[in-house]
Structures are given as C-alpha cells and as structure tokens.
Amino acid sequence: MSIGIIGSGALGSNLARALARKGISATISNSRGPESLASLIQEFGPSIKAGTVQEAAGADIVIAAIRWTDVEKVFSRLPAWNGRIVVDATNPVEFLDPNSADAKDPSNPLAAYGIKAVDLGDKQSSEVFSQFVPGARVVKAFNHNDVAALSNPDVAGGRHVLFYSGDDAAAKAEVRKLIEGTGFFPVDLGSLEVGGRLATLPFGALAAHNFIKI
Ligand SMILES: NC(=O)c1ccc[n+]([C@@H]2O[C@H](COP(=O)([O-])OP(=O)(O)OC[C@H]3O[C@@H](n4cnc5c(N)ncnc54)[C@H](OP(=O)(O)O)[C@@H]3O)[C@@H](O)[C@H]2O)c1
Numbered sequence: 001m002s003i004g005i006i007g008s009g010a011l012g013s014n015l016a017r018a019l020a021r022k023g024i025s026a027t028i029s030n031s032r033g034p035e036s037l038a039s040l041i042q043e044f045g046p047s048i049k050a051g052t053v054q055e056a057a058g059a060d061i062v063i064a065a066i067r068w069t070d071v072e073k074v075f076s077r078l079p080a081w082n083g084r085i086v087v088d089a090t091n092p093v094e095f096l097d098p099n100s101a102d103a104k105d106p107s108n109p110l111a112a113y114g115i116k117a118v119d120l121g122d123k124q125s126s127e128v129f130s131q132f133v134p135g136a137r138v139v140k141a142f143n144h145n146d147v148a149a150l151s152n153p154d155v156a157g158g159r160h161v162l163f164y165s166g167d168d169a170a171a172k173a174e175v176r177k178l179i180e181g182t183g184f185f186p187v188d189l190g191s192l193e194v195g196g197r198l199a200t201l202p203f204g205a206l207a208a209h210n211f212i213k214i
Contacts, residue, residue: 001059001060001061001174001177001178002025002026002027002058002059002060002061003019003024003025003026003027003059003060003061003062003063003178004026004027004028004029004051004055004056004057004058004059004061004062004063005026005027005028005029005056005062005063005065006029006030006053006056006057006062006063006064006065006066006074007029007030007063007064007065007066008028008029008030008036008037008040008065009030009065009066010147011065011089011142011143011147012028012030012063012065012066013028013040014147014150014151015063015065015089015142015150016028016040016044016048017043017044017150017151018150018153018182018183018184019047019048019181019182020044020045020047020048021182021183022181022182022183023047024047024178024181024182025047025048025049026047026048026049026059027048027049027050027051027055027056027059028040028041028048028049028050028051028056029050029051029052029053029055029056029057030053031053033052034050034051034052035050037050038050053074053078054078054079057078057079058079059084060084060085060174061084061085061086061087061174061175061178062084062085062086062087062136063086063087063089063142064086064087064088064089064090064129065089065090065142066090067090067095068090068091068092068093068094068118068125069094069095069118071090071129071132072132075132075133076132078133080135081133081134081135081136082135083135083136083137084136084137085136085137085138085139085171085174085175086133086136086137086138086139087138087139087140087141087142087175088125088126088129088130088138088139088140088141088143089140089141089142089143090125090129090143091125091143091200091201091202091207092117092118092120092125092128092200093110093115093116093117093118093201093202094115094116094117094118095114095115096111096114096115096116098114102116110202115202117202117203124192124193124196124197124200125196125200126138126140126165126192126196126200127192127193127196130192137166137167137168137170137171138166138167138168138171138192139164139165139166139168139171139172139174139175140164140165140166140192140195140196140199140200141162141163141164141165141175141179142162143199143200143201143207144162144163144199144200144201144204144206144207144208144209145162145207145208145209145210146208149210153182153183153184153185154183155212157212157214158185158212158213158214159183159184159185159212159213160184160185160210160211160212160213161184161185161186161187161211161212161213162179162184162185162186162187163186163187163189163195163198163199163206164176164179164186164187164188164189164195165188165189165190165191165192165194165195165196165198165199166191166192166195167191167192172188176188185213187211187213189206
C-alpha cells in the first residue's frame with residue numbers, strides 16, 4: 001500500500017519521521033511544494049519522498065495532516081477517490097491569532113491553548129470531513145494526542161497507544177497494519193460516530209490523553 005501525507009507541519013513531519021524510523025515508504029507534501037521539504041527529506045532518509053499534493057493524494061492511503069480550516073480548500077481540488085483510504089488526522093479546532101479578540105474571549109475554554117472549537121452542531125467531525133472526500137473510505141487516526149507522543153512508540157514496560165475508528169472494516173484493517181508497522185499499539189474504537197467522537201479534540205473523552213499498552 002502506498003502512503004501519501006498532505007501537510008508537513010507538526011503532525012505531518014512527525015508522522016513521516018515515525019514511518020521513516022521503520023523504513024516505511026511515503027510521499028509527503030505541503031502548500032509550498034516539494035523543494036521546501038529538502039532538509040526534512042534529508043533527515044528522514046530514503047523511504048520518504050517529497051511530492052506535490054496531487055502526488056501524495058494519489059496514494060492508496062492518504063493522510064490528511066492539515067488544519068481543519070484548510071480541509072475544504074485542499075480536498076475539494078483533488079481527483080476522485082474511488083474507494084481509496086483517507087486517514088482523517090485533523091481535529092476541528094481553529095488556531096487563533098494571539099492578538100485577536102477571540103484569543104482573549106473569556107467564554108472560550110481553549111483560549112489559553114491558542115485555539116477555539118469549530119462549531120459543527122451535533123455532527124462528528126469525520127462525518128463533515130467525509131463530505132470533502134466523496135468515494136473515499138475514511139478512517140480517523142493519528143489525531144488524538146500531541147505529536148510529542150509520536151516521537152517514540154516505546155515507553156518503559158510498554159508501547160504508546162494510537163486510536164483509530166471508521167465505518168469500513170477493510171480500510172480500518174489497513175490503518176491498523178500501518179500503526180503496527182510504526183511500532184505503536186493500535187486500539188480500534190469502533191465507528192466514526194462512536195470512536196471518532198471519543199478520540200477527537202478538543203472535547204473527546206480519550207483525546208489528549210497518553211495511553212500505554214503494558
Ligand atoms: N500538532 C499536533 O500536536 C497535532 C496532533 C494531532 C492532530 N493534529 C491535527 O493535525 C492537523 C495539522 O496540525 P499541525 O499542528 O501539523 O498543523 P501545522 O503545523 O500548521 O501544519 C499544517 C500543514 O498543512 C499544510 N497546508 C496548509 N494549506 C495547504 C494546502 N493548501 N495544500 C497543502 N498543504 C497545506 C501546511 O503547508 P506549509 O508547510 O507549506 O505551510 C503545513 O505543512 C490539524 O488538523 C491538527 O488539529 C495536530
């Protein structure tokens with residue numbers, strides 16, 4: 001299975017690093033083009049290639065490592081998915097300009113973190129995300145915790161847990177394999193409606209917690 005990563009920021013670069021540690025091949029992309037990734041690619045070694053967004057989006061498994069507010073813009077321009085797997089690693093939060101009124105809004109419980117929750121009504125975020133990737137099989141993964149947890153799957157006496165959820169069993173099985181390949185311990189949380197809600201920031205009960213499989 002080929003892997004493409006869209007986004008090379010905190011999440012995309014650390015995911016690529018986690019794949020590179022195990023020699024797993026992937027194409028990583030960003031908004032500035034492959035040349036901007038030269039130093040990261042040098043660090044990652046031969047298994048990770050820089051590509052355009054279109055090249056990364058052509059993989060069998062495409063990981064969305066972009067901000068929620070960029071999802072519609074990026075994904076509405078991509079070719080047909082035809083049943084390929086898209087991993088939604090996003091969280092529905094908006095990053096705030098520290099000088100904005102929102103950043104000082106006392107009614108925003110996340111203001112201290114420089115973010116605010118995006119209001120999706122009663123929709124689960126991957127349900128909204130799925131609208132932008134028609135025909136794809138969406139799996140939610142790699143989103144539940146700070147990227148610092150991706151730096152090493154092993155901890156004393158155990159392995160870091162990565163959650164995943166989705167509505168297509170075969171797609172979930174592929175993502176499970178990918179998580180296992182990186183050395184992390186995969187835990188299936190069920191459907192997007194159930195598992196996605198549990199593991200999605202900012203308010204999912206399992207989000208932002210670091211679980212260890214011992
Ligand atoms: N940071 C974390 O600890 C963490 C953990 C779990 C989940 N997440 C989620 O992961 C997602 C990404 O977060 P992040 O912290 O990695 O954000 P980030 O550091 O701001 O990185 C965002 C990436 O998206 C790329 N991008 C923006 N517009 C694009 C476009 N039009 N085409 C292609 N690429 C585009 C940017 O490209 P350029 O580099 O060219 O600007 C950048 O590489 C968010 O949804 C976040 O909620 C983050």
